[in-house]
Amino acid sequence: MPFHRPIFFLLLLSTSSSAFAASPVKALPENELICMKALEKLIVSKQMVFSDSSAEPDARRDAERVIDAAREVFNNNQSYCEAESAMHQYRSDKEAGFRSRQGEINFFGRGVS
Incomplete structure (x- = not known):
């Protein structure tokens, strides 16, 4: 009986590791996990x-634009840390005034007389 026990464990290990290797889960480096949580907040x-x-x-417009900036950086680089950095570095263009860009909300529910 002791001979069968190691074979059983080897068989169990080989089937579990092959199932794990076939898993589509992509592991993130630890710093990306930290950045992902910070970016979420x-x-x-x-x-x-x-x-x-x-x-x-x-x-409201600035909030929309900073989210869009982070989304664009993440789509290009697939990095939560770079997207978080883009949010911190975002500076609104105070000279541009309140002009909406393509795809942005134009009406914020304010009454117009």
Whole structure:
């Protein structure tokens, strides 16, 4: 009986490792996991600003644009850390005024007389 036990464990190990290798899960480096959680918090905070109907339209527009900037960086580089950095480095163009870009919300629910 002791002879069968090692064979059983080898068989179990080989089947479990092959199932694990076939798994489509992509492991992220530890720093990417940290950045992913930080990015999640930043996006949620900006989304809250964007969704707040009592916030100033400029603040809502900036929140929308900073999220878009992070999304674009992530789509190009597939890096949560670079997307988080893009959110921190984003500076709104104060000279441009309140002009919407293609795909942005134009109306923030403000009454127009």
